[in-house]
Amino acid sequence: MKPETEGELAEVVAGLSGPVRIVGGGTRDVTGSEPILNTAGLSGITLYEPGALTLVAQAGTPVAEIEAALEAEGQQLAFEPMDHRGLMGTSGEPTIGGVVAANISGPRRIQAGACRDFLLGVRYVDGCGQIVKNGGRVMKNVTGYDLVKLMAGSWGTLGVLSQVSLKVLPKPEATLTLAVHVQNAKTAIQALSVALSSPFEVSAAAYDPQYSSALLRLEGFADSVTYRETRLRSELANFGEFTEVQDPVSQWRSIRDVSAFQGSDGDVWRISVKPSDASEIATRAEAEKTIFDWGGGLVWALVPKGTDLRKRLRAFQGHATLVRADTDTVRTLGRFQPESVGVAALTRGLRQKFDPRGIFNPDLMG
Missing domain, CATH: 3.30.465.10 (Uridine Diphospho-n-acetylenolpyruvylglucosamine Reductase; domain 3)
Known part of the structure; x- marks a missing residue:
């Protein structure tokens, strides 16, 4: 149809x-x-x-x-x-x-x-x-x-x-991306948090462990970007050495599209958490690969096929969505984080009003 x-x-x-x-x-x-x-x-x-x-x-x-x-x-x-x-x-x-x-x-x-x-x-x-x-x-x-x-x-x-x-x-007049070389995820999240809590209008903040760098993007008028870069380098001087990313468009496209996981076997999970919990959640996940976006508020995890990541993470403030897995795994674990009793009741009520015959993607959200 x-x-x-x-x-x-x-x-x-x-x-x-x-x-x-x-x-x-x-x-x-x-x-x-x-x-x-x-x-x-x-x-x-x-x-x-x-x-x-x-x-x-x-x-x-x-x-x-x-x-x-x-x-x-x-x-x-x-x-x-x-x-x-x-x-x-x-x-x-x-x-x-x-x-x-x-x-x-x-x-x-x-x-x-x-x-x-x-x-x-x-x-x-x-x-x-x-x-x-x-x-x-x-x-x-x-x-x-x-x-x-x-x-x-x-x-x-x-x-x-x-x-x-x-x-x-x-589109912004100028764009610049700084890479702060850090030792581990915990330090990276701390650096990202300091940058995001500063007044220097960071438009993207991520960490890809394979490069050991916390990434910070500045956008706007050219003079403003230059000024904010200088101030941000000063604010984060204790975290590590700085380099400027030479191809920021490709770098952020890679973060956006989770390019580091492409071509790798395994299930892919998308975990939304408080940034302050991100490094601990990543440790609990025992993932083969991880990527942190949104200052640590979004964690991508690549785990072996069939892994029940929610069970491995135990209780936490946030939700884990199964983005890529085979049909049996999705059917067994569910794509979305199970809802609380109250929220589930609201969801059912909304769907009953909008789709009383239950014909739209009936099993997608449980």
């Missing part, structure tokens, strides 16, 4: 007699036995106003198409969404609907915010086949239910996105 208009999508959903699996570009390898409802036919930028920093696109529009249009005007998606293809070993094209549905956000999240923070409006089809519109094309306070934020990160379990409206931002 591959509708090409919102009306066709509504007709398809209204006529469904059983569950379906919603797919955009198919880059995140969310498998299942249900028939596929593919949104890639709903493609194209329908409105772009560079002066208003606003873009509207159908859900199946390739992210690359949107980035190319923005690049021509010196603008960008500030939340720099991850490309999962290398990590997952998949093909296809990432779509903007898939990015919004999973709230995919890259290294700049710590400064600019997540994908949902740039989402102005959505159009989607609910489980009864009704077309629903919420939000608009400008940033403003609204009354009523903020379904825009609710749809971001719902993974297609509440409705099928047909169109999204996004706020975009100008």
Whole structure:
């Protein structure tokens, strides 16, 4: 099933007699036995106003198409969404609907915010086949239910996105990335924390153990970047030696897309924690490889196939998501962190209202 208009999508959903699996570009390898409802036919930028920093696109529009249009005007998606293809070993094209549905956000999240923070409006089809519109094309306070934020990160379990409206931002005039050479993860997280708590507007902070360097990105006007670099070097002088990364675009793309895990056997977990707990969590994980992003708030872990990482981590403040594993492991362990009793009840209630027939990705979130 591959509708090409919102009306066709509504007709398809209204006529469904059983569950379906919603797919955009198919880059995140969310498998299942249900028939596929593919949104890639709903493609194209329908409105772009560079002066208003606003873009509207159908859900199946390739992210690359949107980035190319923005690049021509010196603008960008500030939340720099991850490309999962290398990590997952998949093909296809990432779509903007898939990015919004999973709230995919890259290294700049710590400064600019997540994908949902740039989402102005959505159009989607609910489980009864009704077309629903919420939000608009400008940033403003609204009354009523903020379904825009609710749809971001719902993974297609509440409705099928047909169109999204996004706020975009100008690209920075200058970008510089510093590498602070450190001895271990604990020291790296301390350095990242000091940098992020400083007034020098660090736009990305990560640590890749294979390079033994804490990475810090500065963006903005050239004079400002130069000044902040000097001050940041002074603030972090006791942590280790500094070098400037010569190809920062590739470096942050590598962090964003978890390139260090690509081509490696094993399961991949994404762990969200307090940055102060990151090094301890990484030790408990006993992972073959780790990468720290968001100042330590996001830990990527590569572990042997079939490892129950949640059991290994024991109780902790955060959640562990199984991003890459075979079907049996996903079925046994569950892709997402189990919800508390109260939250699970709220989730069931929301899904019952949005999708009373239970047809959208029924087993994805438990």
